[in-house]
Amino acid sequence: MNDNYVIGLDYGSDSVRAVLVNTADGNCLSSHVYWYPRWKAGKYCDPVSNRFRQHPLDHLEGLEQTIKGVLSKSGIGKDQVKAICVDTTGSSPMPVDEKGQSLALKPGFAENPNAMMVIWKDHTSIKEADEINEVARTWGGEDFTKYEGGIYSSEWFWSKILHVVREDEAVKNAAFSWMEHCDFITAQLVGSTDPLAFKRSRCAAGHKALWHESWGGLPPKEFLGKFHPYLAELRDRLYTETYTSDEVAGNLSKEWAEKLGLSEDTIIAVGTFDAHAGAVGGEITENTLIKVMGTSTCDVMVASKETIGDKLISGICGQVDGSVIPGTIGLEAGQSGFGDVLAWFKNLVVKPSVALIQNSTLLNQEQKDQLIAEIEEQIIIKLSEDALQIPVAESTIVSLDWINGRRTPDANQSLKGAIRNLNMGSDAARVFKSLVEAISFGSKSIVERFRQEGVQIDAVIGLGGVAKKSILVMQTLADVLNMPIKVATSDQAPALGAAMYAAVAAGIHPNTEAAIKAMSNGFDKVYEPIPANVPVYEKLYAEYVEFGKLIEGK
Ligand SMILES: Nc1ncnc2c1ncn2[C@@H]1O[C@H](COP(=O)(O)OP(=O)(O)O)[C@@H](O)[C@H]1O
Ligand SMILES: O=C(CO)[C@@H](O)[C@@H](O)COP(=O)(O)O
Structure with missing residues (x-):
């Protein structure tokens, strides 16, 4: 044919x-x-x-x-x-x-x-x-x-x-x-x-x-x-x-x-x-939030011209006629760092060891290159597996995801990331988990802003590299948003x-x-919120908001 x-x-x-x-x-x-x-x-x-x-x-x-x-x-x-x-x-x-x-x-x-x-x-x-x-x-x-x-x-x-x-x-x-x-x-x-x-x-x-x-x-x-x-x-x-x-x-x-x-x-x-x-x-439709989750996130919605009318949505990255579905208004928000926040931590953890391996006399160059490639490829996966073993109730570290500034709500690219409540038990997996929670809280603040501005969100769809690869991020996000998240089948x-x-x-x-x-290629997975985790994250989100105000000087 x-x-x-x-x-x-x-x-x-x-x-x-x-x-x-x-x-x-x-x-x-x-x-x-x-x-x-x-x-x-x-x-x-x-x-x-x-x-x-x-x-x-x-x-x-x-x-x-x-x-x-x-x-x-x-x-x-x-x-x-x-x-x-x-x-x-x-x-x-x-x-x-x-x-x-x-x-x-x-x-x-x-x-x-x-x-x-x-x-x-x-x-x-x-x-x-x-x-x-x-x-x-x-x-x-x-x-x-x-x-x-x-x-x-x-x-x-x-x-x-x-x-x-x-x-x-x-x-x-x-x-x-x-x-x-x-x-x-x-x-x-x-x-x-x-x-x-x-x-x-x-x-x-x-x-x-x-x-x-x-x-x-x-x-x-x-x-x-x-x-x-x-x-x-x-x-x-x-x-x-x-x-x-x-x-x-x-x-x-x-x-x-x-x-x-x-x-x-x-x-x-x-x-x-x-x-x-x-x-x-x-497969965007009205009242569905599409989260494109990669290095950054873009949170995209569409609304009919009748729904939006003269309304100006404050603190997002724009409302544009035809930017997604021609004939409707495309709305965009997002986070300047998402997977990149995790990539930053990966580099922090890996870089000194990579330098030591390069200087080592125990391995030949080919072995060194292989080992380094394996560590770089596996480190986020290993940290994610370890973080999944830590009960959510034990989450006490609070991080801010603004390591590359804040895109929305209310763009402020001068803001910086921060981590607090560290103690001697704060190992790499726990800090990593708090960063995953921070990027999820950043997503929640966008959802809240859309809702405050009168944009209804009934469903969430995830796509992009992180949505496809990370069970930890997707489950945490579902728990934090207290909403199911469907993941697009297409890689x-x-x-x-x-x-x-x-x-x-x-x-x-x-x-x-x-x-x-x-x-359309449909959806291959749905992350449902785990009821026991929802109130824990509600409390931690309040701490994230407070910490954010402190750092922002509000
Ligand atoms: N297993 C994983 N868990 C969480 N984040 C991951 C994982 N693997 C890759 N990432 C992150 O995914 C991001 C890349 O996303 P991707 O959608 O593939 O690319 P792009 O942002 O270029 O469109 C990187 O920031 C990387 O740190
Ligand atoms: O901001 C936009 C689009 O408006 C994106 O191009 C930007 O966030 C980069 O996306 P990725 O994180 O590379 O998928």
Whole structure:
């Protein structure tokens, strides 16, 4: 049978994943993962100063490898691939030249972190975000942050651009325009050489760049010029219209068609963010909270325009028309550190031992490498097993999950993590367990904020790496929220969601809801709250809130 296939491409923080999916039933024929090599080696980053940059070569090499990977594993004919849609992290903007090419790919800029993609978790622009908030509230005109939860973040577009252009004259002079990662990769695939004509993502623009239809797109020059003349000039070199991901960005370019062995008839959908594609892959419906649980979390909901009306949801990361399901309002909240909080603890525990193993004379290099790889792979699993053995009633350590700042409720990226109530019995498993509780409490505070703002949550769905891998995190979260959590079957729900958008853009399904219905992969597990744990966590949550106030100075 001549079935139709689509490819969903999901650029996460550490790796890019492609899935090749049958549009008739959502069956995933093949998947392929590519870990960014320069990023893995820590290049262009400085965690101490919160600087996190990614080189576009990591992404372009990954684009080729993953698509070729899924094609060769599946063995299907090139004409059967009808469309591709790309999702990425965000806000992860990068400077580009007049042709839409990344500055980091040009002579003179190849090793300059300011010419690279400023990934979402880069918090070098806290000062600039503070300035944007101050001016937005006091300049006498519209508060452009009002559809962004009322607080602009250092994780977002304008803060990052402002920071880079203030710091780097050469990049400022060469940066004709800026593109979100999802737009840059999509533009590469269609061979766009005109960043002004290229169809930019509604999701990225609405959640991170203060784009709103009611004020004619991006904020006016009068506002942007208050921060830097460059921002006012840049407005003319960005965009006015934006597009949802059920729309066509273009066809696959000749160059990429030849490189990938695909047809130039392949449709390329408009790009989007990983979390929003994940919500589609996780079968989002109204009043269901989708938790995309990876390095960070994104907590995504949709609401009909009638339900939302004129309501402004305070303290979240935006309410955007069509950012998830076209025709409805997408709501986004999240935590800046989730799996990353556990990864931080893993590194803390492992790093000195790894250094000692490297210096040891007892093993040869191959044995050392094997041992180190095994420890790094197993440590979170071992800590999780040990933590599961500790009765919840024994949880007395209280931690704050703000190690990479707080995204929501009420963005404050200057906040720091903290741990209290340690004693001589506080071993690694107990501290790890308290961090798992802390990231779950962070999730609860988001649920509470949505509810306080009148958004009803009847069900929770988990997806992403942590939801699939960690029984400890998922059970703790179910106990803390006192709600069952369903886990999406797909290991690659964001990529599956992107594939669903691709199928709509190609005209195979009439709309996103129909694509979800036909291509859904369902759920493979439900974590039910354990009644005895619920009151224990209610009490501990109150302590988390108190501790948070203390640290925040409230
Ligand atoms: N067994 C585990 N338990 C808890 N967290 C885990 C486990 N394995 C990996 N993680 C965390 O998952 C995160 C990666 O999530 P994933 O969804 O795969 O990627 P991304 O964030 O790039 O989309 C990392 O922060 C890592 O620490
Ligand atoms: O913030 C967003 C989207 O708005 C995410 O891209 C960001 O949290 C990164 O997601 P991951 O943790 O890499 O899955």
